[in-house]
Amino acid sequence: MSFSGNLGDGPPGAGRWNPDRSADRFAYRIHRVGRDISGLRLGLWLGAALGLLVLLMLIFQKLAGAGQASAIVTPPEPSPIPLISIIAVGPEEAWGVVGLTEARVYPEPDNSRPPTQRLERWTVLAFEKKTNTGWYRLLGGSGWVQARLVKTFANEQSARAAGSQGREQATNTTPMG
Numbered sequence: 001m002s003f004s005g006n007l008g009d010g011p012p013g014a015g016r017w018n019p020d021r022s023a024d025r026f027a028y029r030i031h032r033v034g035r036d037i038s039g040l041r042l043g044l045w046l047g048a049a050l051g052l053l054v055l056l057m058l059i060f061q062k063l064a065g066a067g068q069a070s071a072i073v074t075p076p077e078p079s080p081i082p083l084i085s086i087i088a089v090g091p092e093e094a095w096g097v098v099g100l101t102e103a104r105v106y107p108e109p110d111n112s113r114p115p116t117q118r119l120e121r122w123t124v125l126a127f128e129k130k131t132n133t134g135w136y137r138l139l140g141g142s143g144w145v146q147a148r149l150v151k152t153f154a155n156e157q158s159a160r161a162a163g164s165q166g167r168e169q170a171t172n173t174t175p176m177g
Contacts, residue, residue: 028050033095034112041140061066067146077155084109084132084133085131085132086129087129087130087132088128088129088130089136091132091154092154093127093153094153094154095125095152095154095155095156095159096126096127096136096145096150096152096153096159097122097123097150097151097153097162097166099150099151100121102118102120102121103119103145103146103150104117104119104146105138105142105143105144105145106144109131109133109135116142116143117142117143119145122163122164122166122167123168124156125138125139126138126156126159126162127152130147134146134147134148135147
């Protein structure tokens with residue numbers, strides 16, 4: 001089968017091309033599709049080459065910057081020492097009475113240092129501040145007492161009454177023997 005038309009000049013029109021010949025029509029369509037595919041192939045090749053070039057540039061940029069310090073900032077590790085917040089004492093716990101046999105007064109809200117004073121049981125205390133870790137600061141700033149060793153009261157009268165009552169009960173009980 002031979003094609004008698006001119007394929008390079010666009011769709012067959014005038015000339016030697018005969019539309020009745022199916023072989024000519026088929027050859028023309030194949031030729032046209034071939035031209036479309038070759039243009040598409042070229043675009044695909046160019047796109048792949050450009051993508052490969054960008055990938056290589058990113059790889060080389062990463063390798064070149066590998067020795068430099070990173071811009072990522074890591075947060076500092078948490079301190080093993082708990083943060084202590086000191087707040088004012090509320091009116092419902094402004095006074096207290098030593099509830100156990102004795103309480104110790106420390107210079108800081110921490111019992112790792114030696115105490116500065118010992119308080120007997122039923123001693124009445126006034127507080128000005130407290131911590132979130134269980135300490136009360138004595139009024140006047142003379143030291144800190146552990147909260148678990150005192151019973152708190154809203155006013156001085158209630159605290160003094162509890163202290164007096166506790167001392168009376170302690171003196172009225174006689175050891176059995």
